[in-house]
Every structure is written in structure tokens, then in C-alpha cells.
Amino acid sequence: MNLSWVDAGIVVVYLVAVLLVGVYMERRAGKDIQSYFLGGGTLPWWMLGMSGSSTYFDITGTMWMVSVFYVLGIRGMWEQWFWAFPFAGFAMAYKGKWAYRSGVLTGMEWLVFRYGTGRQGQSARLTMVLINLLIMVFMLGYAGIGVGIFLEEFLPFGRNTMVVGLFAITGLYVLLGGFFSVVWSDFFQTILLSVAAVYISVTAFLQIDPATFRTDVGDQWFQLAPVWRLDPTPEKYPDPFGLLVLLWVTKGVITLFQAPGGGADFQRFRAAKNEADASKVGFAWGMVIAVRWALVMSFTAYGLAILSETGNAVDSEAVLPMVLNRVLPVGIKGMVIAGLIAAFMSTFDSTLNVAASFVTNDLVKPIWKSATQKQLMLVSYLS
Known part of the structure; x- marks a missing residue:
């Protein structure tokens, strides 16, 4: 195990605290x-914005982003367009209030x-x-x-065992506390991730x-301007880079x-108290997610610095855990x-809660029109 008992204790305390949040929010x-x-x-609104940014800060995506910049340099920023990274500005300008004004529960009901409520609208929804x-x-x-x-870089358990365990813990607190616990x-x-990133x-x-x-x-690593072909051409990007851009x-x-x-x-904007707060959610979202870029570039820089010291190429997807093992002291x-486990859980808990809302509000409710709130809550728990 590449983790001291102090570090392992910190992780365990965090997981227990998350479960207690779910229990507290159940009522x-x-x-x-x-x-x-x-x-x-x-x-x-500021808490909804922090929650939204946390859903975009997942561990798998962070490892992927580090690998992209590790291979492509600053030109890796072009790949982030795939995820529409200026999203928060558009949400603040008009998309947040657009969602709020609809008055519906889910993006599918939108x-x-x-x-309309006719065949076209219901078909699109389904x-x-x-x-x-x-x-x-x-x-x-x-x-x-x-x-x-x-996790298998740090803990002695099998990969599948650890994933199932995290799924179970996250699923339990989402089941108990719903959107409040999320x-x-x-x-x-977000606080934990931000401290770690700084x-x-x-x-x-x-x-x-x-x-x-x-x-x-x-110098090529620092170039942002797109080119049709990278020189030298990375093994993982044999296709024309310009076409991908x-x-x-x-x-x-x-x-x-x-x-x-x-x-x-959509869920975060609809959960706001009013239209103005829905726009502010987008503002908070964009401000908080900025720390992720600092974290990604720091891991990338460390990975490249270690490569230059050792002369050994590193699997791009292994850069992040390698840096953690070599750079950070016990406790930190x-x-x-x-924090990185939290990044996974924040994405997973939102996905679970949203999926349950789709099943309850957009599959069961239109068919079971006479269902009471208590019955719909039971469907939500089962979902």
C-alpha cells in the first residue's frame, strides 16, 4: 500500500463524514x-454554483486532461472545446434564467x-x-x-472492490438525502478540492x-495556435490535428x-430561488471551476519535470498518481x-440524483397520473 496510516485515516474520516451528511439531510x-x-x-445560489462546478471536477476527467496537456502541451486547450468550457459564461448571461423560467422539474420535462403536451412533446421527452x-x-x-x-496505485484492494465500495457509499447518501445531500x-x-489545488x-x-x-x-510545448499536423506527431494523435480542432x-x-x-x-438552475439567482449560479460555477485548471497544469508540469530528470517516458494516464506518490508529504x-475521491463522488452523486429524477418524473409520473407525493417519493428511492 502506497499510503500511510495517517493518509488512510484522512480518507476514512472523509467517507464517514459524507455518509453523516446524507443521514442528517434525510428529513x-x-x-x-x-x-x-x-x-x-x-x-x-453560491452553494448551487459550487455544487455544479464540483460535478465537472471528476477524477477520471482530471486524469484525462493531465494526459492531454502532457502529450499536446498548451495546444491541448483546443480539445477542451469538446466540453464547451466557456459554458458558465453563457449560463450566467441567459441559459440559467431560461431554465428557471420553464418551471419544470427536469430537462426532459422541458x-x-x-x-407542447401532444404527441411531439411526449415523444421527444421519452x-x-x-x-x-x-x-x-x-x-x-x-x-x-x-x-x-x-485508487489501485495507493490501496491494497482490488480495483473492482474499491469501485463497488465507493458506488455503495455514494449511492447511500444520495438515497437518504436526495438533492440536499448532493x-x-x-x-x-469543493472546499477540499480547492485547498488541494491551491x-x-x-x-x-x-x-x-x-x-x-x-x-x-x-518552445513548441507553449504554442497555442492550432496547426494542421503536429511535429513531431504524437503516437496518440496520428490524425490531422487541425481536423480534430x-x-x-x-x-x-x-x-x-x-x-x-x-x-x-438544468437541475442547479431550476433549484435556484429566483431568476437572478439562477444567473448567479452560472457566475459561481465559472469562478470555482477555475481552480481545476491550476491543478491540471501543476500535475502536468510535475510530470514533465520528472520525465526530464529520469529520462523515462511515463504513461500519460499514470502522470497524476505518479506525481502524488513522489511529490506530496504525509498528511497532505x-x-x-x-479531494480527488470527492471529485469522483461529486460527479457520481449528481448523475444518480438526476437519473432518479428522470425515472420518477419523466417515466413513471406521466403513466401513473394518480400517484401521490408519497408514492412518487417511494419511486425516487427505488430509482
Whole structure:
């Protein structure tokens, strides 16, 4: 096990604390489905924004981003267009209030609001629910594989055992506390992640000599302007890089101007107290998520610096756990690992809660029209 008992203790304390949050929030979440899936409109905008940014800060995505910049340099920023990274600005400008004004519970119900209650609207709703539930299953698998690869570097248990354990803990506190436990746990997770990001960024700034680093990686690593072909061509990017840039940017722009989201995004905006707060959610989202970029670039810089020292190439996907093992002292390592586990859990808990809202509100409720709030809550728990 590459983890001291102090670090392991920090991780265990964090996991227990998350479960206690779910137990504490159970009574508030169990009133009705509005409370269970939207917090009853009582949560402050800054907390919703922190929760939203936390859902975008997953461990698998962070490992992937580090590997992209490790291979491509600053040009790796073009690949982030695939995820429409300026999203928060558009949410603050108009998409947040657009979602709030609809008055519906889920992004799938928004399709009925947009296209009417007739066959067209209901068909669009059902189709998107089924597609989104399928995508969520794949995304959970993607997230599980990433966190399994990460944790097996530090813990003596099998990858599958650790993933199932995390799934169980996260599922339990989401089941108990609904959207309240999701937002409150995301709030503490965001603080933990931000502290870890600031610590690693400051440490990298102090320990890595910029002149030496630039000499080691070369001037090409710092170039942002897109080119049709990379020189030298990385093994993982044999296709024309310029074509990939066009595809990434096109997808990102389309995403920015489409409807106001269908999953965790829409849920945060609808949970706001009013239209103004819905826009502020986008503002807080963009401000808080900025620390992720500092963390990603710090891990990348450390990985490249270690490569120049040892002369041994490192698997791009193994850069993040390798840096954690080599750079961080006891205590700090436990806090950072707990923060990265939190990154996984914040994405997973939102996916679970949103998926349950789709099943309850968009599959069961339209068919079971006479269902009471108590019966719908039971469906939510089962989902």
C-alpha cells in the first residue's frame, strides 16, 4: 500500500463524514419530489454554483486532461472545446434564467414545455429520457474505471472492490438525502478540492524552475495556435490535428447555443430561488471551476519535470498518481486523495440524483397520473 496510516485515516474520516451528511439531510429531502430533486428552492445560489462546478471536477476527467496537456502541451486547450468550457459564461448571461423560467422539474420535462403536451412533446421527452439514461450508465462506467485505476496505485484492494465500495457509499447518501445531500456534500468537496489545488499549484510554482522547464520541454510545448499536423506527431494523435480542432470547436459552439441543459446543469438552475439567482449560479460555477485548471497544469508540469530528470517516458494516464506518490508529504497526500475521491463522488452523486429524477418524473409520473407525493417519493428511492 502506497499510503500511510495517517493518509488512510484522512480518507476514512472523509467517507464517514459524507455518509453523516446524507443521514442528517434525510428529513428535509423526504417531503416531496420538489425537495428531493430540487431542494425545495431553499438553497443559496453560491452553494448551487459550487455544487455544479464540483460535478465537472471528476477524477477520471482530471486524469484525462493531465494526459492531454502532457502529450499536446498548451495546444491541448483546443480539445477542451469538446466540453464547451466557456459554458458558465453563457449560463450566467441567459441559459440559467431560461431554465428557471420553464418551471419544470427536469430537462426532459422541458421538452414538453418547449414542444407542447401532444404527441411531439411526449415523444421527444421519452426518447431523450431513454437516451440520457443509457448515456449515464456509460458515464458511470467511465468514471468507475478512472477512479479504479487511480485508487489501485495507493490501496491494497482490488480495483473492482474499491469501485463497488465507493458506488455503495455514494449511492447511500444520495438515497437518504436526495438533492440536499448532493449539494451539501459537493460544497464540502469543493472546499477540499480547492485547498488541494491551491497547495499543489503553489508547490509546483516554488519547486519547478521555469527556465529549466522551458529548456526541457521546448518552445513548441507553449504554442497555442492550432496547426494542421503536429511535429513531431504524437503516437496518440496520428490524425490531422487541425481536423480534430475543427470538430472540437464545432461541437463546443453548438453545445453553448443549445437548450439549457438536460442533467445536472438544468437541475442547479431550476433549484435556484429566483431568476437572478439562477444567473448567479452560472457566475459561481465559472469562478470555482477555475481552480481545476491550476491543478491540471501543476500535475502536468510535475510530470514533465520528472520525465526530464529520469529520462523515462511515463504513461500519460499514470502522470497524476505518479506525481502524488513522489511529490506530496504525509498528511497532505491524504487530503489530496480524499479531494480527488470527492471529485469522483461529486460527479457520481449528481448523475444518480438526476437519473432518479428522470425515472420518477419523466417515466413513471406521466403513466401513473394518480400517484401521490408519497408514492412518487417511494419511486425516487427505488430509482
